[in-house]
Amino acid sequence: MSHAQQAQISSEACFVRAYAKVNLTLDVLSRLPDGYHELATVMQTIDLHDTICLTATNDQRVHMICTIPALSNLDNLAARAVDMVRQRLGWRQGVRIELYKRIPLAAGLGGGSSDAAAVLLALQQWWQLPFSASDLLSMAASLGSDVPFFLTGGLAFCEGRGERVTPLAHYWPASMRWLLLLKPSISVSTAAVFRALPATDYTDGTHSKAVSAALNANSDPPLEHLHNGLERSVLERYPAVARAREDLFSTGAAVVRLSGSGPTLYAPFAELASALHAHHQMQAMGYEVYLSRATHPSPGDVCLF
Known part of the structure; x- marks a missing residue:
């Protein structure tokens, strides 16, 4: 396999935590022409988290395994994040994704978005990717409106559909x-x-x-x-x-x-x-x-x- 197709992997496996969030505020400003809405929101990550294990495989495929069987498919945002990275770089490195799900589904806590961001961050470190912060931000935004926030997490003011993120001081009442x-x-x-x-x-x-x-x-x-x-x-x-x-x-x-x-x-x-x-x-x-x-x-x- 050529260098363009093979990831430079520093270890066999990688674990990463994906944290949930709460909205301290959510202002709906207007309806956009594409049907989405312009928002202003203050979000904070919390210690309720999913755990993701990424393992290198030799079959050039992405495998998605989740503790919730209905999420064990390639439509899962975590799997889509892996596939996006592989396509961007022309790499065929196989990956098995194991997702231990603790954040409740479709709950307003950002679980799927957080999983996607955690995978991007893990791959950046694990595969020693050449992506800049703006590259990661662009990929995150294409995966979902909340995904960019989870690249940094913590406390932040988010605008647009949620993709414009301004970190705030690390103060919590x-x-x-x-x-x-x-x-x-x-x-x-x-x-x-x-x-x-x-x-x-x-x-x-x-x-x-x-x-x-x-x-x-x-x-x-x-x-x-x-x-x-x-x-x-x-x-x-x-x-x-x-x-x-x-x-x-x-x-x-x-x-x-x-x-x-x-x-x-x-x-x-x-x-x-x-x-x-x-x-x-x-x-x-x-x-x-x-x-x-x-x-x-x-x-x-x-x-x-």
Whole structure:
């Protein structure tokens, strides 16, 4: 196999973590001509994560194996990320992708997008790729609107469809030290929610700008600006999400917000004891819940073996 077809691999396998995210804000600014929407949003990665193992194979194929069988196919964003890199460079290196899925599916937590970004970052290090940061950003954006954010993760202000990413100061309010995530057992149609969004729920980005400014100044954002422009429509369209929101408030949570287009809700807590109390209450009611915290990915999240 020629050099143009063969990756320069520094080890047999590579492990990488793919972190979930929550939206502190989500302002819907306008509808674009292509049917998508222009957004302004503040996002933060959290320590709930998938784990991906990439292994070199000799058969020149991409193999996708996931702990959720329905995702064990080449339409998976992780597999598409590998194939995109191979096509860009004309390489035929075979890869087996093993995905241990912990981030709930279609939940508003960015799991698929994070998997794709994690694969791009892992391949860059594992295969010693010649891509620049702008190359990776371009590939990420072609895979999905949220994928560019996950190339850096942490805390960021995102614009456009989400692909224009401005990192923010690494400040996280003590009042939000612990995040309780609640995933109602329903699916939300993101496209339907956006299509039905009334003009009164569009904003000029004020909420996202205010939260970004506060966090960059190392101060807590005003609670009234922790705003999701899709939340009202989702609560009206999906009663199960509205009930779950009320149940979370009943635990003593001061704030309950929708992440992305949902259906996942999150409630921040300053103290672990309060977060655990709410976690146990929600579990006893039969909800799928996760206790998490904000995190900033590091190069150590890619491990070569």
